Amino acid sequence: MTTTVVVGNPKPGSRTLDAGRLLAEALTGRPADHVIDVITLGSGLLAWGDEAVAASVRVVQESSLVVFASPTFKATYTGVLKLFLDQFAGGTGLRDVVSVPLMLGAGPAHAMAADLLLKPVLAELGGTCALPGLFLLDSTYAEDGKIAEYAERWAGVATALTKVS
Amino acid sequence: MTTTVVVGNPKPGSRTLDAGRLLAEALTGRPADHVIDVITLGSGLLAWGDEAVAASVRVVQESSLVVFASPTFKATYTGVLKLFLDQFAGGTGLRDVVSVPLMLGAGPAHAMAADLLLKPVLAELGGTCALPGLFLLDSTYAEDGKIAEYAERWAGVATALTKVS
Amino acid sequence: MTTTVVVGNPKPGSRTLDAGRLLAEALTGRPADHVIDVITLGSGLLAWGDEAVAASVRVVQESSLVVFASPTFKATYTGVLKLFLDQFAGGTGLRDVVSVPLMLGAGPAHAMAADLLLKPVLAELGGTCALPGLFLLDSTYAEDGKIAEYAERWAGVATALTKVS
């Protein structure tokens, strides 16, 4: 099973990336195979046909489970993450990929964004979005126990699906 | 595996009910075990503690897979369906139930409602919402092939999950 | 200018009602002319053609400004409120009514529900939804200052629109 973390933070090497890694490992029991820090793909994201972008899209499509991680900007996912998702084919771009929406925010007011706003985009791309959106506080995610609690509840579902897919 | 169809149409015996049955059978290969036509529960829905309502809630909770079917009223699910869902416990009320959102409408303009609006309520109740929301035209659902197409794509996922749960 | 508060709490005389009254008064400078505590309409809500329900619909339609107030159930508005909204005509049922979405919750996690979920239903009914959804904590709304802050920011917009309508 190949697992990947996609990170949509305009700042490379962010806490969003760290939280994504922690979640992927908690769900699968081992480190993610790939991390795609979208911002490092640079201006190729603004057009179609960039080779590095296309290679990253393929890495995602060949994964069994992918965590899509974003900070909360304007009460939803970032433009940077959406730019990358816009590179996938509608309906089939995430076919058979167990797609896990993860968002981080400074406070709890935007807790619904992962489930209401990010998950539908992944579903539109054909991903298997069986796990609920997870929203974490960016100041406490590393030690507040929410990643472990989520993984305990949902790892079985993720595993069952990565075998089907 | 026990399967149930929950129908939130103010009119009993509706096309919504028929479509729900067809979908449950397409996903599992056999007729649904239970159909709950919510409106027939009557005014007990407007309070807490009604015995018939509570019995229906238990039927849902003891099912492996439940289709939640609603016509589209005001661009979303009906008040009748939501009344019934309000009777479940938040976070756990649909735990381990593979919960499939189904909506019917007169035209395509509200096609996003099943995924964007009905599915999040089922997710909030703790359901395993692995399948995308399905939106059908109420005039053509019985023969337009969309139920079969959806079942072909998603029955494997549903089956894998009803074994886990 | 006639103002009305519509309350979708299954319990009559709720804090939701109280908060709705406070908001209407803060926005207009005087008490609401009408309060419709939906649950008191009883089982007529479950069908079409009930006279008391129809009279309440007319009160709303003849108002310039209406606060639609709901507690948060399952991360969204209640079935009771939606039952009442289902009685309005799509597209025109709230025409020229400045329609203000208000939700109360026990904690901040569902703060997005008023804007993302309740407001679109009012918009679908043709209401003039110029004010953002307001979400209040049910334990502190009476004294946390959020109603006054919201009214200070948006009363001018509401007033300008009730003159146009």
Add this chain to the structure above:
Amino acid sequence: MTTTVVVGNPKPGSRTLDAGRLLAEALTGRPADHVIDVITLGSGLLAWGDEAVAASVRVVQESSLVVFASPTFKATYTGVLKLFLDQFAGGTGLRDVVSVPLMLGAGPAHAMAADLLLKPVLAELGGTCALPGLFLLDSTYAEDGKIAEYAERWAGVATALTKVS
């Protein structure tokens, strides 16, 4: 009254831009004062502090009415548009700007996106989002009469608000 059209299509000079212009003119009776074709801002969008991006943000903030126009990508607005919106301050970035959400799509299935997905971002930025989201077919918007119908219904509201703001 200064009016602006913001266009979030990855292709410059798009039909999205054309539709945005038509809508702004229909609402106000004269051509838009400014058109910001976001993609032409280039890679400055991917960082903070770019001067051309900041100048465009100011143009928006100094406008009375702004049409935010996007094609539908993955059932929602584009990453390009969101990149630009991410440059505004949360809560106040669109204060006193009558903000009109416009989306174009190839078919009717995503008609809810303008109201459910784009409008909440503009509301989060503090815009006065009094007009409903408008969704147009990209093949027929120029002659199907929907822009005129929308303008006839909502121009009065827009005008009343641009005087208040």
